[in-house]
């Protein structure tokens with residue numbers, strides 16, 4: 001229960017098909033989410049064993065405010081990544097956090113390996129594992145459809161998390177699909193589930209979870225809710241959504257286009273958020289417990305069977321998928337982008353890594369570095385058909401080329417050549433070519449994510465190049481603030497709403513005064529703990545390379561200063577070493 005000092009964690013052994021609940025950790029020290037997940041990895045992980053070792057845990061964690069305040073709607077998934085063989089986190093919403101809250105599960109740890117493809121069902125009334133080998137090889141959509149039929153819905157919040165062929169085939173950037181339209185996308189949680197024969201799990205949140213009946217809680221909830229829905233703090237996420245960034249970044253010469261050969265898209269009008277909204281937007285939806293609703297769903301209409309028959313599919317989009325499977329692939333047509341996204345979704349692939357990997361493959365194909373005997377289909381910028389087929393090959397790992405490309409762009413580039421133009425910053429880049437600060441922050445960041453720190457904001461707000469000392473102070477402080485949020489576990493879009501002070505008020509209103517009092521120092525400790533766990537699994541900041549393509553970029557500020565970027569990267573590596581040093 002929320003007022004308790006430790007976490008209620010379900011540890012499920014897939015080898016035995018049995019789980020047990022334990023009490024774990026101290027909320028005042030670990031907070032929840034990111035902190036709880038890192039401590040669980042310390043307890044159950046095997047730092048020097050490979051990611052696919054059955055002993056490795058696949059961890060899910062929510063936070064003390066999950067379901068109690070607006071946008072406290074995310075869960076943390078933590079695991080040893082098969083992409084880089086180091087500890088990492090991925091975040092997602094959907095119905096999972098709320099279902100865990102209503103099942104009284106703060107943390108969930110899968111260990112071991114099931115003998116056959118299996119589905120675990122967990123909740124207050126049920127804790128069981130089912131053989132679902134009939135679903136082996138099924139794509140994400142049909143897996144979801146069959147699971148909904150096989151395991152009928154009971155009352156309350158239910159969440160279905162599953163993998164597609166890419167996860168089963170152990171593609172190191174396979175994702176976990178959460179309900180509909182949400183994902184633990186990056187760095188291969190889906191492949192870890194595949195290695196455990198965990199085709200799916202279902203959380204039944206059937207219990208009661210009464211909110212505190214105090215005036216303080218009700219008043220604070222109303223204050224936060226009003227900020228979220230009645231002010232313009234969050235309105236951009238609902239109106240055009242993050243897809244609105246496509247035109248904005250293009251205008252300031254910061255949109256990665258055609259494998260980052262350009263930062264302005266000559267045909268951007270075909271794929272802007274405005275175009276998606278005007279031509280394809282069908283509806284908007286939200287994670288459970290979020291009044292914002294940033295999830296934009298477009299209608300994809302494709303010819304089917306004969307000239308008079310059409311197939312309609314609903315596909316979600318936002319900035320990152322449009323960047324990766326749109327601008328990076330030179331796409332000039334919003335429907336084409338949706339078609340590629342739909343195929344990634346079906347396979348259960350991270351759209352960002354898949355899109356950026358295919359962008360590298362297209363340039364390599366144009367340069368003659370790889371041939372059609374390898375790609376099977378011709379890869380050309382702005383040609384949707386080839387990309388849809390290539391995504392299927394990536395999911396199926398059809399041949400050596402797709403096997404290597406599925407291991408990451410850098411792995412394929414090392415084998416075939418073309419490392420200079422592999423757009424990898426720790427993993428395939430995110431959709432911002434704003435300057436030195438962003439490139440360094442993604443390359444060195446804990447999750448190699450655009451959400452680790454606001455490096456792209458620093459680039460945009462600074463005239464000229466960000467000074468190194470100021471950039472470092474910003475990276476470390478911004479990461480600490482975000483770690484606080486991902487320990488609660490808030491959607492990071494609400495970062496301007498939830499200051500430390502508001503979070504402390506929120507925790508105190510839930511009866512967690514001790515956690516509130518210790519919030520800032522505990523989040524500093526969690527920031528350190530995550531890095532310590534990462535280092536224990538082999539991370540070396542000196543090993544991170546920023547490929548040449550990133551110093552060839554031109555933004556509205558002019559050319560990137562490669563020497564300045566290298567100095568910033570080296571200085572940030574030193575800061576990270578200090579953070580990761582064991583106490």
Ligand code: SF4
Pocket residue numbers: 071073093094237285286287290291292293294295491492493
């Ligand atoms: S803003 Fe979007 S991603 Fe964040 S919780 Fe709401 S619906 Fe989910």
